[in-house]
Amino acid sequence: MPNPSRLSATVLTATAVLLSSLLTGCADDSRDEDLTAQKLSWEECPAPSQAEGGGDAPSPLPDGDEWRCATMKAPLDWDDPEGDTIDLALIRAETSGDKSRRIGSLLFNFGGPGGSGVTTLPAFGEDYAKLRTRYDLVSFDPRGVGRSAPVECENDQQLDAYFQQDATPDDAAERAELLENTTDFNAACEKNSEKMLPQVRTTDAARDMDLMRQVLGDDKLHYFGVSYGTELGGVYAHLFPQRVGRAVFDAVVDPTQTPEQGSLGQARGFQRALDNYAEDCTSKIEDCPVGDTAQDVKDRIAKLLADLDRKPLPGIFPRDLTQTAATNGIAQALYSKDFWEYLTQGLEQAYTGDGRILMLLSDSMNGRSENGEYSNVAAANVSINCADDKPRYTADYVESKLPEFRAASELFGDFLAWSMISCTDWAVAGAADHPDVSAPGSAPILVVGNTGDPATPYEGARKMVQALGEGVGVELTYKGQGHGAYDSKNRCVQSAVDGYLLNGKVPAAGTVCS
Numbered sequence: 001m002p003n004p005s006r007l008s009a010t011v012l013t014a015t016a017v018l019l020s021s022l023l024t025g026c027a028d029d030s031r032d033e034d035l036t037a038q039k040l041s042w043e044e045c046p047a048p049s050q051a052e053g054g055g056d057a058p059s060p061l062p063d064g065d066e067w068r069c070a071t072m073k074a075p076l077d078w079d080d081p082e083g084d085t086i087d088l089a090l091i092r093a094e095t096s097g098d099k100s101r102r103i104g105s106l107l108f109n110f111g112g113p114g115g116s117g118v119t120t121l122p123a124f125g126e127d128y129a130k131l132r133t134r135y136d137l138v139s140f141d142p143r144g145v146g147r148s149a150p151v152e153c154e155n156d157q158q159l160d161a162y163f164q165q166d167a168t169p170d171d172a173a174e175r176a177e178l179l180e181n182t183t184d185f186n187a188a189c190e191k192n193s194e195k196m197l198p199q200v201r202t203t204d205a206a207r208d209m210d211l212m213r214q215v216l217g218d219d220k221l222h223y224f225g226v227s228y229g230t231e232l233g234g235v236y237a238h239l240f241p242q243r244v245g246r247a248v249f250d251a252v253v254d255p256t257q258t259p260e261q262g263s264l265g266q267a268r269g270f271q272r273a274l275d276n277y278a279e280d281c282t283s284k285i286e287d288c289p290v291g292d293t294a295q296d297v298k299d300r301i302a303k304l305l306a307d308l309d310r311k312p313l314p315g316i317f318p319r320d321l322t323q324t325a326a327t328n329g330i331a332q333a334l335y336s337k338d339f340w341e342y343l344t345q346g347l348e349q350a351y352t353g354d355g356r357i358l359m360l361l362s363d364s365m366n367g368r369s370e371n372g373e374y375s376n377v378a379a380a381n382v383s384i385n386c387a388d389d390k391p392r393y394t395a396d397y398v399e400s401k402l403p404e405f406r407a408a409s410e411l412f413g414d415f416l417a418w419s420m421i422s423c424t425d426w427a428v429a430g431a432a433d434h435p436d437v438s439a440p441g442s443a444p445i446l447v448v449g450n451t452g453d454p455a456t457p458y459e460g461a462r463k464m465v466q467a468l469g470e471g472v473g474v475e476l477t478y479k480g481q482g483h484g485a486y487d488s489k490n491r492c493v494q495s496a497v498d499g500y501l502l503n504g505k506v507p508a509a510g511t512v513c514s
Contacts (some may be wrong), residue, residue, distance in 0.1 A: 035073055035085070036214040042068035046090060048119045053367060053375040054147035058122035061093055063128070067122050068092050072215055074143070077199055078207045086199075088208060089147035091118045091141045093125060097133035104218040106135035106501065107209060109142070111227025113202070113253070114380035116146035127487050128224075130192030130494075134502050135222065140464030142232075143208060144193075145201035145380045153189040153379040156372055160319065163366050167324040168414040170309070178418065179395055183425045189383060190427040197428045200380070201387045202435060206236040210243060220443075222501070226484055227251045227456055232443070234437030234464065237472070241442040246501050249456070250448045251484035255437045255467045259389045259423075260401070263416045264408055265457050270416075271409035272296065273334040273454035275482055280337075281344060290347045301330070302411060304350055313355040316363075322353025327415050329361035334454045336482040386423035390430035393420040412504050437467045443507050446497065447473045450488075452481035474506055479514035 002113060045067050047057045048510045058067040069091050076084040079397035080442045095102045106128075117139030128137055141148040154162060162185055169175040189197065209232075213221045222245040225233035237244050257265060278297035281288040289360035291297030305323050312320035319325075333343035339361075346357035400419050405413035422432065439445075449461025458477070465473030478485035478493050492513030499505040 001246055007257065013508060022467070030464045035081075035211060037074070038215055040070040040072060040090070040215060042070045042092060044223060045069040045118075045122075048116070049147050050369070050373050051150040051376040052119045054117040054369050054371075054373065055119070055295050055378075058091070058119075058125075060512045061096075061125060065093060065095055065096065067125075067440070068094075068275055069118065072140075072212060072512060074208045074211055076149075076195075079205055084197065086143060086149040087147075088140055088149075088212075089118050090138060090212070091121055093121075093132060093137045094134050095132055095134060101134055102136070103134045103135070103221055103502075105138045105213075105216045106131055106222045106224055107212065108137065108139040109226065109229030109232050110139070111225075111229045112145070112377065112381055113228045113232075113384035113506075114377040114464075115228075116141050116375070116377075118146060121185060130261070130498055131224075131501055136216075136314040138212075139217065140208075140212065142200075142205045142384075142403040144196055144383055145376065146347060149196055150376040151189065151383045152187055152192040152376065153199065153382070156374055158188070159366070159368070159374050159378065160372070163325065163328075163362070163368075164322055165318060165324065166309070166322070167327075167418055168309075169418070179424075181423070182421055185382075186422075186425045186427070193379070193383070194427070197383055197387065198382050198433060201431050201433070202232055203239065205232055206239050207457065209236055210240050213243065218245070219243075221247070225249050226486075230456075230464065231255060231435055231437070234439070234468065235435050237439035237442045237445060237468065238435075238437050242440040244439065244442040244445065246443065246447045246504065248448065248486075248497050249445060249461075249464060250486050250497075251453055251456045252447055252461040252464045253456050254463040255435050257434050257460075257464045259385070259391055260393065260420060263420055264405060265459070266455065267405055267412050267416045268406040269332055269454045269457035270334055270412045272331070272413060272457075273481070274301075274409075276452055277334065277340050277343065280340065288344075290344055290351070298411070300351070301347065304347070306409070313350060313353055315355040315359035319359065321350065323361050323429060324353065324415075326350065327412065328365050328449060329358035331412065331415075331454075332361040332365040337391050337452075337480075337488075351442070382422055386426040386430060387418070387428055388435070390424060390428070390432050390433050391425050392430070394424065395421060437464065439472050440469050440470050442468070442472045443475050444500075444505045445472055446500050446507070448476045448478060448484065448493065449498070450478045450480050450485045452479075452485050455483045474509050475511075476507055477512045478512075479512065484514075 071087045073085040075081045076086050118141050121139035144151040231253040278294035282294050310324040312322045313323035333339040367377035405417040447465050449458045452456045465475045496507040
């Protein structure tokens with residue numbers, strides 16, 4: 001199942017409308033034309049496909065301008081650039097400012113991996129209004145995601161069952177069931193998407209971005225990467241250091257970690273976020289409805305999860321709220337301080353025997369719409385991670401690591417440890433232990449870390465700066481809560497980021513915002 005430590009909050013933008021046709025697939029004919037010379041046809045944006053999460057077509061921008069969408073052709077296999085092509089979905093809002101002051105395109109990736117940029121950018125478009133004064137705002141569905149030749153694995157009914165399974169086995173029978181379900185999911189990915197699975201590595205997406213740069217007419221790639229988008233941006237900088245323009249990494253992935261180290265770090269990160277939530281709830285003047293002290297809040301949650309392991313609660317009919325779904329829902333709510341109130345409501349409700357809110361949060365993480373249809377975020381997330389990550393962990397190895405994970409987090413430790421088996425039976429070999437982001441000769445990259453980030457812990461920002469190399473990464477610290485910093489609306493963070501992207505003013509290394 002999707003690892004919450006490897007997903008970004010882009011999944012929250014998924015809603016419940018199905019578009020009847022998916023712009024998918026690979027062209028069967030080879031070609032002679034130069035893909036860098038292709039002209040994009042920007043047209044009215046359709047409603048998102050179900051693979052993108054469904055819903056309505058993007059609303060106009062506050063100034064009345066419309067979002068426009070296009071399709072760009074890219075090689076299916078970058079090792080065979082003259083061979084078959086795939087279609088990549090793009091979205092753009094042209095600059096709102098004086099065209100004579102336009103810098104170029106600002107390309108966004110909001111993470112996942114597996115999140116649709118075509119649906120996420122309009123959802124958060126107002127947050128980037130100032131940046132739009134000098135840039136065209138552009139995002140895309142990376143290969144394997146949304147409308148860009150999406151990876152397909154299990155169907156909706158199979159996914160309902162898959163996400164209901166016990167993801168933290170307590171005995172041999174539960175362990176065998178988890179392994180069988182994982183094998184079945186991976187086999188479905190191979191059966192339904194065999195042609196795409198070897199072609200969704202982050203290095204492939206980075207090469208797609210350089211093609212976008214050229215097709216959009218930019219000499220340099222100006223970039224805003226969030227969560228996994230920071231890893232993608234780092235890989236781009238490694239491959240094309242001389243082509244990096246002004247770039248910002250927010251909610252920074254530690255590029256030096258193996259998947260195991262990343263999962264362990266995420267266990268600590270989500271535990272730290274839970275600690276902060278519990279302290280916040282019990283420190284207010286009014287009574288905290290889910291515990292008398294911070295420890296009581298956490299003890300009650302632990303008891304709820306233990307009880308759910310034995311007997312699930314009614315969730316969203318006909319599905320029950322299982323221990324796995326509740327853990328997933330709690331993790332989703334910890335992505336942003338703005339969601340803490342929903343966590344409180346969900347826990348209150350669960351303590352009275354009603355699991356609907358926690359299940360809605362879990363569904364959001366998994367990309368499930370209210371109509372029971374799933375986006376392809378789960379399939380894309382696993383496919384990209386497994387294509388990137390070389391290690392393959394066995395169940396015996398995971399069990400040997402459980403004490404270490406439990407020490408990191410009593411609540412999330414088992415959940416994140418067992419998520420490491422997701423690539424064990426994968427059809428495609430992983431590329432490396434961790435990505436190479438060294439980028440000598442690159443322009444400065446502003447690297448923003450949030451001390452309260454559960455999904456990409458703060459320590460990753462310093463590791464990214466070091467891995468980018470001397471004179472490239474510039475670290476900025478935000479003392480806040482939630483996943484990411486810019487969208488927290490913190491004036492200090494936004495002033496520093498805007499100052500660099502709009503005016504080329506690099507903040508002093510080590511700047512701290514609170």
